Amino acid sequence: MTYHKSKAQESALKYLQQGKLAQAIAEYQQILKHEPKDQSTLMTLGDLHVRQGDTQRATDCFERLANVFLHDGFNSKAIAIYKKIAKLAPSETSPLERLAELYVQQGVLSEARTLFLQLAEIYVKANRSQQAVEALQKLLEVEPDNHRVQLKLADLYHAMGQKKEAALVCVSFARRLLDRGELVEAQKLVDKALAGDPSNVEVILLKAQALSAGGHAQAAISLLETHSDSTTGGEMTAVFLDLLLKSGDMPRAVGLAQKVLARGRQHYRHALAVVSALLEAGKTEDALNLLDGIRDVLIENGEQEHLARALTIAAEQLPGSPEPREWLVDLYRKTSDSFRLADSVKLLAEAYSVAGRFKEAETLYQELLERKPDDDELLKRLNQVRSRTGREPVSVSSALEEDTPAEEPAAPVVLPEPALDEDTQRYVTQALTDVDLFSSYGLAQKAVQLLETVLQRVPHHTTALERLLDLCVGSGNERRTAEIAARLEKIYTERGDTANADRFGEFRRRFQRAAGIPAEAVTAAQPAAANAPAPAEFTVSPVELLAVEEPMAEAPSIEMPPSPAPPVIAQPGGKTAPAPEASAETNFEIDLTEDWASLADEIEKAGAAPGETPLSALPAEAPAENIPSLEEAFDFELELVPSTAVAGEKEEQSAMSQDQFLSELAAEVEGLERLPEEAPAPANSAAAPKAPAASNGDNVDQLHDVFQDFRTELEEIGEEEDEDLETHYNLGIAYREMGLLDEAIGEFQKVAKSVQNGRPFRYAMQCSTLLGLTFMAKNEPKIAAVWYQRALETPGLDQESILALRYDLGIAQELAGESAAALESFRQVYAMNIDYRDVAERIASLPKH
Numbered sequence: 001m002t003y004h005k006s007k008a009q010e011s012a013l014k015y016l017q018q019g020k021l022a023q024a025i026a027e028y029q030q031i032l033k034h035e036p037k038d039q040s041t042l043m044t045l046g047d048l049h050v051r052q053g054d055t056q057r058a059t060d061c062f063e064r065l066a067n068v069f070l071h072d073g074f075n076s077k078a079i080a081i082y083k084k085i086a087k088l089a090p091s092e093t094s095p096l097e098r099l100a101e102l103y104v105q106q107g108v109l110s111e112a113r114t115l116f117l118q119l120a121e122i123y124v125k126a127n128r129s130q131q132a133v134e135a136l137q138k139l140l141e142v143e144p145d146n147h148r149v150q151l152k153l154a155d156l157y158h159a160m161g162q163k164k165e166a167a168l169v170c171v172s173f174a175r176r177l178l179d180r181g182e183l184v185e186a187q188k189l190v191d192k193a194l195a196g197d198p199s200n201v202e203v204i205l206l207k208a209q210a211l212s213a214g215g216h217a218q219a220a221i222s223l224l225e226t227h228s229d230s231t232t233g234g235e236m237t238a239v240f241l242d243l244l245l246k247s248g249d250m251p252r253a254v255g256l257a258q259k260v261l262a263r264g265r266q267h268y269r270h271a272l273a274v275v276s277a278l279l280e281a282g283k284t285e286d287a288l289n290l291l292d293g294i295r296d297v298l299i300e301n302g303e304q305e306h307l308a309r310a311l312t313i314a315a316e317q318l319p320g321s322p323e324p325r326e327w328l329v330d331l332y333r334k335t336s337d338s339f340r341l342a343d344s345v346k347l348l349a350e351a352y353s354v355a356g357r358f359k360e361a362e363t364l365y366q367e368l369l370e371r372k373p374d375d376d377e378l379l380k381r382l383n384q385v386r387s388r389t390g391r392e393p394v395s396v397s398s399a400l401e402e403d404t405p406a407e408e409p410a411a412p413v414v415l416p417e418p419a420l421d422e423d424t425q426r427y428v429t430q431a432l433t434d435v436d437l438f439s440s441y442g443l444a445q446k447a448v449q450l451l452e453t454v455l456q457r458v459p460h461h462t463t464a465l466e467r468l469l470d471l472c473v474g475s476g477n478e479r480r481t482a483e484i485a486a487r488l489e490k491i492y493t494e495r496g497d498t499a500n501a502d503r504f505g506e507f508r509r510r511f512q513r514a515a516g517i518p519a520e521a522v523t524a525a526q527p528a529a530a531n532a533p534a535p536a537e538f539t540v541s542p543v544e545l546l547a548v549e550e551p552m553a554e555a556p557s558i559e560m561p562p563s564p565a566p567p568v569i570a571q572p573g574g575k576t577a578p579a580p581e582a583s584a585e586t587n588f589e590i591d592l593t594e595d596w597a598s599l600a601d602e603i604e605k606a607g608a609a610p611g612e613t614p615l616s617a618l619p620a621e622a623p624a625e626n627i628p629s630l631e632e633a634f635d636f637e638l639e640l641v642p643s644t645a646v647a648g649e650k651e652e653q654s655a656m657s658q659d660q661f662l663s664e665l666a667a668e669v670e671g672l673e674r675l676p677e678e679a680p681a682p683a684n685s686a687a688a689p690k691a692p693a694a695s696n697g698d699n700v701d702q703l704h705d706v707f708q709d710f711r712t713e714l715e716e717i718g719e720e721e722d723e724d725l726e727t728h729y730n731l732g733i734a735y736r737e738m739g740l741l742d743e744a745i746g747e748f749q750k751v752a753k754s755v756q757n758g759r760p761f762r763y764a765m766q767c768s769t770l771l772g773l774t775f776m777a778k779n780e781p782k783i784a785a786v787w788y789q790r791a792l793e794t795p796g797l798d799q800e801s802i803l804a805l806r807y808d809l810g811i812a813q814e815l816a817g818e819s820a821a822a823l824e825s826f827r828q829v830y831a832m833n834i835d836y837r838d839v840a841e842r843i844a845s846l847p848k849h
Contacts, residue, residue, distance in 0.1 A: 003030075003034050005031055005034070005035070008027045008028075008030050008031050009027075009031070011023075011027045012024045012027035012028050015027065021048055021051060021052055022052075024048060025045060025048050025049070025052075028041050028044060028045045028048070029045065032045065036064075037068045039065060039068055039069075042061050042062075042064055042065040042068070043061075043062075043065055043738075045061050046058045046059075046061035046062045046065065046084075049061060050088065055088050055089060058088055059085050059088055059089055059092075059095075062081050062082075062084055062085050062088075063081075063085065063095075065081050066078045066081040066082055066085075066098075069081065074734075075102060075105065075106055076106070076727075076730040076731050076733070076734040077734045077737070077738070078102060079099060079102050079103065079106070079731060079734065080731070080734035080735045080737065080738040080740060080743075081738065082095050082098055082099040082102065083099065083735065083738070083740050083743055084738055084739075084740065086099060087740075091122075093119055093122055093123070093131075096115055096118060096119050096122075097119065099115055100112050100115035100116055100119065100138070103115065104142055106727050106731075107724055107727060108727055108728065108731070109142055109143060112139075112142055113139060113142065113143075116135050116136065116138055116139035116142070117135075117139065119131075119132075119135040120132045120135040120136050120139075123135060129160060132160075133157075133160075133162070133165070136153050136157075139153065140153055140169070144173070144176075150169060150170070150173040150189065151188070151189070151192070153169055154166045154167075154169045154170050154189070154192050154193075157169060158192075163197055164197050164200075166192070166193070167192075167193040167194075167197035167200055167203060168193075170189040170190065170192045170193035170203075171189070171190070171193050171200075171202055171203055171206055173189055174186045174187075174189035174190050174193070174206055174210070175206060177189065178206070178209060178210060178213060181213075183210065183213055183214045186210050186213075187210050187211075187214065190203065190206050190207045190210050191207075193206070194207060201227075201229060201235075201236060204223065204224070204227065204236075205224075205235060205236055205239050207220075207223060208220040208221075208223050208224050208239055208240075208243065209239065211223065212243055212246070217243055217246060217247045218247070220243050221240070221243050221244065221247065221249075224236060224239065224240040224243070225240065230256075231256065231259050231260055231263070232260075232263070233260045233263055233264070233266075233267035233270065237256070237260055237267075237270060238270070240256065241253060241256055241257065241270055241273060241274070244256065245273070245274070245277045248281075250274075250277070250278060250281065250283060250286070253274050253277065254274055254278075254286060254290060256270070256274075257270050257271040257273075257274040257290060258271070258290070258293075261293060261294070265294075265297045268294040268297045268298065268301075271290055271291075271293065271294050272294060272298070272306060272310075274290060275287045275290050275291050275294075275310055276310070278290070279310060279313050279314065279317070282317065284314050284317040284318050285318075287310070287314060288314055288323065288324060291307075291310055291311075291314075295307060295327065295331075299331065299334060299335065299510075300510075300513070300514060301514070302478060302514050304331060304335055304473075307331060308328065308331060308340075311324045311325075311327050311328045311331070312324075312328070315328065315347070315351075319351075319354075320351070320354055320355065321351070321355075322348060322351040322352055322355055322357070325344065325347050325348040325351050326348060328344045328347075328348070329341065329344045329345055329348050332344050334510070335473050335507075336466075336469060336470070336473065336485075336503070336504070336507050337470060337473055338466065338470055339439070339470050342368065342371060345364050345367060345368055346364075346368060346378075348364060349361045349364035349365050349368070349381070349385075350381075352364065353381075353384075353385055353388075358385045358386075358388050358389050359389070361385045362382060362385045362386060362389075365378055365381055365382035365385060366382065369382065379395075382394070416495075417461075417462060417463075418460065420458065424457065424458065427454075427457070428454055428457075428458060428461060428464070431450055431451075431453070431454045431464075432454070432463065432464065432467065434447075434450055435447045435450050435451055435467055438450065439471070444471055447467075447471060448468065448471050448472075451464050451467055451468040451471070452468070455468070460491050462488060462491060462492070465484060465487060465488050465491070466488065468484055469481065469484045469485060469488065469507075472484055478511045478512075478514040478515035479511075479515045479517060481511045482508050482511040482512045482515060482517075485504045485505075485507040485508035485511060486504075486508045488500070488504040489501050489504040489505045489507075489508055492504060725750075725751045725754055725755075725759065725761045726761075726763075728747045728748075728750045728751050729747070729748070729751050729761075729763055729767060731743075731747045732744045732745075732746075732747030732748040732751070732767075732770065733770070735747060736770065736773075736774055736777075741774055741777055741778050744770075744774050745771065745774050745775070745778075748767050748770055748771045748774065749771065751763075751764075751767045752764075752767055752768060752771065752787075752790070755767070764794055765791050765794040765797065765801065768787045768788070768790045768791035768794070769787070769788070769791045769805065769808075771784075771787040772784040772785070772787040772788040772791065772808065772809075772812065773808075775787065776812060776815075781811075781812040781813070781814075781815035781816040782812070782816040782818075784812040785809055785812040785813050785816060785818070785821075788805055788808050788809035788812055789809060791805050792805050792806065792809070799832065802832070803829055803832055803833055803836055806825050806826075806828050806829045807825070807826070807829050807836065807837060807839065809825045810822045810823075810825030810826040810829065810839075810842065813825060814842070814846070819846055819847055822842075822846060823843065823846045823847075823848070826839050826842050826843045826846070827843060830843060
């Protein structure tokens with residue numbers, strides 16, 4: 001049978017005129033078979049089912065229509081359809097849930113709030129407490145920063161007997177309020193949480209933080225100091241210690257750090273935080289006393305940089321005391337940090353000289369001369385020290401031989417470093433010079449890459465290996481550090497150099513322990529094969545060098561590369577090409593001539609004489625680093641999770657079960673308009689065991705009051721809402737189209753009120769006009785006339801709009817029985833356009849006054 005939509009529509013209209021609804025429905029259903037998304041047919045069919053009293057089929061049609069609107073992007077119309085569905089099936093929750101979600105998507109939070117609360121009440125009446133909780137949680141998700149909603153949600157949880165959940169809501173929002181500095185509201189929430197769950201550690205911590213932020217540090221300290229967790233080394237210890245330090249109570253802070261450290265060396269960070277605070281306060285001796293107990297554990301855990309910074313500051317604060325410098329030298333010896341060891345030994349020798357400990361100073365100067373026999377300044381200082389003890393000055397050779405025992409046994413034969421050919425030696429020398437330069441500018445990564453390149457060509461070059469080891473120390477890669485130390489240990493063992501072999505063996509074992517790997521897992525990291533491709537070539541531009549901050553005396557921490565970069569060789573014109581396989585004739589030397597020449601040009605442009613670097617061209621001196629603050633040493637951010645109940649602890653249970661409570665609550669909610677004493681007893685009250693009257697009534701009344709207060713609160717929030725006016729305007733149009741006149745009026749009035757309060761809106765006149773039309777449809781012409789009059793007061797109206805509004809105003813006034821006012825409105829239209837519609841006939845039909 002051929003389908004003709006127009007014929008089906010005509011047949012359906014004919015059946016409707018004859019009152020044959022079933023036949024009309026059948027015709028419309030035929031249309032939907034061929035056009036299942038036809039909007040007008042779905043709407044008409046749904047309305048016909050409503051007239052038949054078939055609510056289920058009506059809602060099915062309307063839901064299909066809502067999905068069509070959503071698919072086409074007409075969210076406002078979909079909302080209007082779900083409004084119709086909610087009116088048809090007021091006991092169903094799914095349309096309300098969908099409606100609330102759509103309101104959230106449209107940003108109409110005032111409506112979403114009301115719906116979420118309505119859903120919660122429905123679920124409570126149906127004894128579905130979990131769904132009620134979920135509805136309230138969705139409300140919380142809509143406005144996570146609305147403190148009034150948060151407070152009321154906590155009240156609801158508490159009234160429903162879910163005290164821990166109430167505490168969790170309070171805590172999570174109180175933390176956000178604290179971060180924003182809203183201390184008063186934060187304290188309210190914390191107090192609510194404590195009332196619901198007084199043993200919750202997270203709540204107690206937050207209470208202490210709130211007190212401290214409000215200027216009540218001593219009250220916060222008193223709250224924490226009696227708690228058993230304050231000395232366990234956990235989060236509460238960190239907060240407690242922070243409060244003590246901020247209040248300047250150093251003795252108690254030191255005592256707390258020592259007490260926690262006695263529980264286990266793993267709590268060393270607390271002591272380190274106190275050391276930092278003591279140094280900042282100038283209490284250097286106290287800091288050193290506490291630091292002495294954690295020096296070894298800091299090194300073991302790879303945190304020697306924190307130790308080095310603390311000792312450097314202490315040495316500066318105690319210039320006449322050798323002790324912090326002795327600890328620095330000991331640190332750099334243990335970590336084989338040759339870069340900083342020499343400077344520290346020199347400073348310690350000077351400190352010994354100042355302290356009158358000339359023999360020890362002499363020993364250290366001799367050690368330095370062994371490293372740098374050509375340093376005239378060191379020889380001069382050595383002789384100055386000797387002169388203070390009445391000894392004769394010496395030359396470099398005699399200084400090095402002076403303390404050698406006459407009958408010392410002959411040292412074992414040590415094989416020398418293998419000789420290199422001229423080209424390789426020149427390449428290695430240049431490369432090591434560049435490594436020093438890279439390190440001095442803080443380009444540690446480039447230094448590491450260059451050393452790896454050198455070791456590919458000369459795998460057993462001990463100087464290069466030791467430089468690489470120095471750069472690895474402090475990089476955090478303990479395994480790599482242990483592997484390089486193992487290589488050096490093996491090389492020196494094979495050469496018969498037992499002193500160095502033992503030294504690097506001890507170094508290897510220490511970093512092996514730090515990495516947590518067994519001895520057999522650490523093998524000497526072997527260089528790449530001789531024919532392996534070289535790492536990527538790199539150069540440093542003059543601008544890059546000038547932009548690098550000048551390094552501190554300490555070597556920077558290094559991040560070791562996971563693997564060499566792909567081999568690249570620079571070509572003329574800035575191009576690159578893959579590196580060929582290495583051979584005996586291959587030259588791996590990196591030519592930095594152009595870069596240094598470019599650097600010289602940059603310096604000359606900055607105004608310096610040739611060969612001289614101007615101060616303005618040099619990088620600014622890097623500020624001395626401080627010991628990490630307490631916030632850096634500890635992470636004080638607490639992730640609050642629902643606390644589990646302590647073993648053996650039980651919540652007080654009401655004599656009435658939860659199901660019985662919710663059953664009686666359902667009856668209470670159904671009779672909200674009646675006084676509590678007039679509410680009927682639940683149907684199953686005779687069979688159910690009864691709780692004490694006072695307790696039962698109090699609980700029901702409490703939850704009822706909370707809901708009522710919450711509704712009032714939401715209304716107040718809605719009055720202050722600053723929502724998008726166009727969204728409300730479009731919703732009003734959609735409601736009007738769907739026949740939801742009251743809902744349409746509500747949306748239009750929200751827009752009109754905001755416009756009256758000064759908010760600009762481009763459709764202000766149309767909004768007032770639609771209000772007039774909607775009230776006319778509700779047979780309220782007198783109210784409609786008020787809105788037509790307000791539309792006429794809109795500034796900047798054109799003549800046609802004025803004519804139309806005055807004409808509609810006259811009709812509304814005439815229907816309202818205000819003949820004189822209607823006659824005046826029509827006469828104003830007549831005066832502007834004598835042929836406008838039927839204005840002349842209307843004037844003639846009205847009585848003249």
